[in-house]
Amino acid sequence: MDEQVRIMNGQKSQKVFWALGLCGMAAIFSSTLSKIPVLPLYALHLGANEAQVGWIAAASTVPGIFLSFYAGVVSDRYGWKRLLMLALLVFATAPPLYLVVNDSLQLAVVRFYHGIATAILGPVAMAAIVSNSSHRKGELLSLYSSLTMIGRATAPFVGGFILTFWGFHGVFLICALSGFAALVVGVSIKLKIENLTVPKNSQNLKENKKLSNLREIFFHRPLVMVGMLETVVFFSFGAFEVIFPIYAKGLGITVGLIGVIMGLQLAGIIIFKPVFGRLSDRIGRMPIILAGLMLCSLAVGGLFFCKNILFIGIMNVGFGLGFALVTSSTRPLAADIARKGEVGASLGIISTLMDLGQVAGPPVVGMVAAFYGYQAGFLLMAAILAGTATIYVFILARLKLNSPSL
Missing domain, CATH: 1.20.1250.20 (MFS general substrate transporter like domains)
Structure with missing residues (x-):
């Protein structure tokens, strides 16, 4: 009986991992597709100069510096599923916003918003993988990273092709579809393993708050x-x-x-x-x-x-x-x-x-x-x-x- 339970838990954990991997690959593909090679060209199309293009490109990196830690803290306290869904919701809703901006400042704001998704997804997805893999952390975290890199590596080729034949609207449409696909896969993750969630009593919450303090x-x-x-x-x-x-x-x-x-x-x-x-x-x-x-x-x-x-x-x-x-x-x-x-x-x-x-x-x-x-x-x-x-x-x-x- 114990062996059967162990096998069933292992199968469920594998399903969770591959769902997370597909989410990560589709989401990073969507994010990279909106950046390489389309972003500089789109920024110039909106009237940005070369210096402004650099700032616009950097806008999506800023959330990672400030939010990744706090995303991890919240996942420790409330579990990874909610934050995962928040990140995937941003991945799905950010691409259409590129088509309604009118100037470089608005484009930078959209890039910042899109960067919030990346800042949250990284630590939260890794925390979810760790919570489901006690003895294979190195292998599975690395495999997850490779899956996201596949999305990152293929995006420029796809983006260049779409931009050539269908223009900016075609690129951002594919971005939106890919982000939405990641959201659909994320919603399908039914298993709720809350190894990282702190029990809901005041003493434990107090202790977790102390441990999760940046200092x-x-x-x-x-x-x-x-x-x-x-x-x-x-x-x-x-x-x-x-x-x-x-x-x-x-x-x-x-x-x-x-x-x-x-x-x-x-x-x-x-x-x-x-x-x-x-x-x-x-x-x-x-x-x-x-x-x-x-x-x-x-x-x-x-x-x-x-x-x-x-x-x-x-x-x-x-x-x-x-x-x-x-x-x-x-x-x-x-x-x-x-x-x-x-x-x-x-x-x-x-x-x-x-x-x-x-x-x-x-x-x-x-x-x-x-x-x-x-x-x-x-x-x-x-x-x-x-x-x-x-x-x-x-x-x-x-x-x-x-x-x-x-």
Whole structure:
């Protein structure tokens, strides 16, 4: 009987995971479709200048910095289903608003509104997955990430095709349909596993409030250390995405080949991240993270020494695999070390630190590249990644965070 119950619970958990994965893939596809390549072109169509286009694009990132943590806190207290539905409702209702805006300011407001959905979905979906997978956190969180990356990777190709033949209205119609499809799948999730929900009595609510306080979170040193890992690796990844195409074009590599090289990097991340996550479930998080940091450092540092196209392609893919190694283990590690009642808050703060790193990377490395050249920018990223790996060997090893069974 116990074995039958375990099998039934496992099947239900699998259904919940795949429903969440489909929601995430459709929602991120919709969000990315509204941004790449249509957003800059639509902003110019509305009369925005180049500087305003940058601010409009950044508007959707701001909610992630400020809301991800609080979305996690609320999911800890009231369960993930309500917040999931709120995020999916925004994904479904934001796309039609693009068609009724008349100027760049209104477009920025819509982008901010759309960004609220992304800010909520990330930590809440991860909290839901953690609540349903006690021993497979690394594998399933990584698989969820890969599913969302599939949505993110296919959106630009679909967006370019639709924009060519059906214009802006066609793009935003597909955005709306995709967002609505995510909402329909979310509504179909009937199973309510409330492992993250705090029992409704005053003492427990008081304790949860204390644990979910931002100040308390930041004094949880192991979590902050893991969050800084996310900051560093996304700092480098965000900068790499921006400066590598410019650097490669300067070497005479064609735009098409640059796209192939970066596409191979993305494919490697999507394919191998779940594999690395499963490996971290078995052997521990820290060996995977440290291996990833060192591979990222070696790969991006290698671009400083060679201008051969084949070598550049190998280094690019190597950087992607290193990124997959690190990010396959940081989120599960954050869930492992989260204190009782604050898994969502912990994953939320990790998402916030990730956004900060990704936002800071391009301008910081871009300034270095502007003054000292792109190779100096790559060398700076390599030094930061190697230095982080060295520091964490000593700090996180002392905190004994390696066990996947924490």
